[in-house]
Amino acid sequence: MYTKHKKYLLVCITAVLIFTIYSCQKSASSNEPVSTDQTKPDPITNIRVENFNGGANIIYTLPNSSNLLYVLGEYNIADSKPRQTKASYYTDTLKVDGFAESKEYEVTLYTVSRAEVKSDPIKVKVNPLTPKFQLVNSLLELNPDFGGINVSGTNTYKAPLSMHVVFFNTTTNKYEETDPVNVSTQNISFSVRGFEATSTEFGIYTTDQFGNKSDTVFKTLTPLFETMLDKSKFYEYKLPSDAPVYFDWYVRNLYDGKTTEPGWHTNVDVTTPIQATWGLGVSARLSRFRLYSRLSAGFGYQNPKVFTIWGSDKTNPENISLPNAAVFGEVHGDWTSMGTFTYPNPPSGLPPNQANSQDLQFMADGVDFNVPIDAISTRFIRLVVNQTWGGVRYTNIMEMSLYGSPE
Template identity: 45%
Template sequence: MFKIQLQHILAIAAAGYLFSCTKAIDYNDPVSDDKTKPEAISNIKVSNFKGGSFITYSLPKTENLLYVKADYVINDVTGKKRQTKSSYYSDTIKVEGFAEKKEYEVTLTAVTRANVESDPVTVKVHPDTPVYKLVAKSLQISADFGGVNVQTSNVNKKPVGAIVLYKPDGAPDYAIYEQRFSDIEQVSFSSRGFDTLPKQFAVYITDQWGNNSDTVYKTINPLFEVQLDKNKFFGNTLPSDGKVGFGWVLERLWDGNHGSGWHTVQESMPLPIVATIGLGVSAKLSRFKLIGRSGYEFAHGNPKVFSIWGSNVAAPADAVLPVFAEEGAVIGDWVNLGNYTWPGPPSGANPTSPTAADRAVYNQGMEFNVPFSAPKTRFFRMAVSESWSGATMAHAMEVYIYGNTN
C-alpha cells in the first residue's frame, strides 16, 4: 500500500495566501450607493522576483475605492488562473505562482464599495525563475537502506514539496509513494520499505501553486537493512556516562516496554548526559527510532538536542564527550555518527503547551537517519546536550536501531 507522509505541511498551507495588502480589510463591507465608475489605475511600475512580481501604481481619486484586483494566468500549459487583491491603503500588489521565467500579462482593475469596476489595465510582468525550478536543478536520488534517498538544495528557503513516485513490477504507471513538504535549506530524506531487488523510482519538485518540475527517473537497488536484534544488546556503562536514577536502568531502553525506560538522576550534572549501549554485532547503521517519555511530551528530561557516537573496537575506552562536535569528529575510540534535534510541535504551538495532536505525534516516536558516510560500529552512545526542560538530566523509553550487519 502506498503511503503519504506530509512533513511541515503547515508551512505550505500557510503560504497559500490569497491576498497581499498592507492592512486587513473586509471586502464584504456594506455596498455603497455611489455607482460612479472609478478611473483606472495609472503610473504602473513592475519589480520582478523569483516566480512573481510586485506591481506599484497610483490609485484613482475615488472616495469609495475598496481594492485593486489582479487577474492572471500562472501556467500556460494548464491554464490555471489566480486573483490577488490589495486594499486602498496600499499602492502595491503582489502577483506570484508563475510557472516559468517568461512574460505574462496581468489585468489590474480598481473596484469600489459599490462593486463598480474601473476599465481594466493590462501590464506585462517577467518573473525570474521560480524557486521550485531552482530546487529541481540540484535534485538527486540514490540508493539507501531499504529504499531511496532524496536530496536537494533550497537556498531560498521557500515552501516546496519533493514527490517520490514508485512503479511496482507489472504496474502500468508510477504512483505517489511519499510526499515531503518543507522550507528548509538542505532537503534530505529516505523513502523505505523495499527489498534489495531493482526498483523503478521517480521524483519531482512541486510548489504551493501546483507547478511541477520535470521528473527524474532512476532504477535503484535499495541497500539491505534489518532492525538490529535487541536480544544482543547490552549495557556498557562507562565512567563518564550519566548516573541512573529511580531504578530506571539502561537495559529498560530496549526491553520492548514503552512504559519503562532509562532515566538519570535529577541533580546538577555535567553535560552531555551519556548512555552507552553495546549492539552485540558490528553494523553500518542506517537509522534509529527513539521513543520519548509519554506524559512529558516536549518537556522534562526528554532529549531535544543530542548526538550519537560509535566505536567499532571490541572494548572502547571511556572518553568525555563534548556538548557539540562536528559529524565525523574522533575522540579516542569514539566517532561522531551524527547530530540531531528533536523537532518541536508540528502545529507550531509552544513546546510548553502542545496540542493533543502534537502529543499523539510525539508519542509515536521520532526516526532519525544516520549519515551514509558513518563507519560501522559495535557501540551506540547517545549524548544528550539539551533536554526539553533544560535540566541536567535525560530520559527515554525505547530505542530501535537499523542497519546492515553483513
C-alpha cells in the same frame, strides 16, 4: 413610596429601550456601503513591469482620486486557472505570482473605488522567469539510501514546496507515490524508506502552493540493505563517566524490546554527563534509530530534548570526557559524533506543556532520527543527553531501536 419607586423603574426601562434602539441603528449603519459614489475611477498610468521567478511586480501611477480603494489584477497562472491579486491605494506596486511557466501572460488591471466600482480595464503583458518550483526540482539529486533513496538539493528562495517521490511497482506494474514531503528551508535533504535492495525506478516532482506541478525527474537506483539490528547481541559497556542509574532502570532496558516502564533512568541531579554506553555485538553502518520516550513525562520533565549519539568501531574503546554536544564527524578519543539530534515539538502545534492525546500517540509510536549516510561504522553506541524538556539534570528513555546494515 411605591409610586416614587414605580416612576424610577419606568425611567430606567425607558433609558434601556432608547439605548437598545440607538445600538441597533448604529449596528445597522455599519453594514452600509463604504461609499455611495458610483463614479467610475480613472485607470492607472505610467505602467512598467519587473519580472521575477514565477511572477512580476507591476509598478504604476495611481489616479488622483480620494475615492480609490485598491488596484485589482486578474490573470491565469496556468491554462484556465484564474487568480486575482489586490494592492491597496497605499502602494504603487501590484505583485502577480503563481505562474506555471516562463512565458508571456496577460494581466488585466482595474482601479476599484470604495463603492466597488471598477475602472476601464488595462491590459499588461508580463514575462515571469522560470518558476521556483521548476528550478528547485531540476537540481534535485537522487541517491541510494538505506532501505530507499535520499533526495537532496537547494531551495535558494526558501519557497514553500512539496516534494513527491514516485516509484515503479513491479507487482502492480504501475507507478505509485509516497507521502509528499513539505520543505521551506534552503537546504533540502530527506529520505524515503521501506524498499528492498533491488533495482527500482524512482522519480521526483515538485508542486507549489498554487497547485503548479513540475516535470518528473527519473533515476534507477538500488537501495542499500537495511534491517533492525539484533538487540539480543547488545550488551552494556559501562564506562567510568557513565551516569549511575536509578534503582532497576538499567541501561539494558534500552534494548530489551519493551517500550513500557522501566526503561533507562539516571539518578537525579547527576554530576557526571547524562550518558550511557553499550555494545552492538557487531560492526554496523547505522541508517536511523527510533526512540521511545516515557509517556508519563510527556513533552516535559526528564524526557530528552537534545542529545548526541557517539560511535566507535574500536574493539575496546576507552573512556573520555565527551562534550555536551558535537557536530557530526567531531572526534574525541576513540569516539566520533554521529550527530546531535532534537526531539520534535508536539505535532499538534500546542505548547509542550499542553500536549494532547495526539501528541502522546506520536510519542508512543516512537520517533525516527536519520543518521547521516556517511557516518562511520560502529561497534559501540554512547548516548549523551544534552538537554531535557524540563531542564533537569537527569533523564530517562524507554527503548531505542537501531537500523542499518551489519558488516
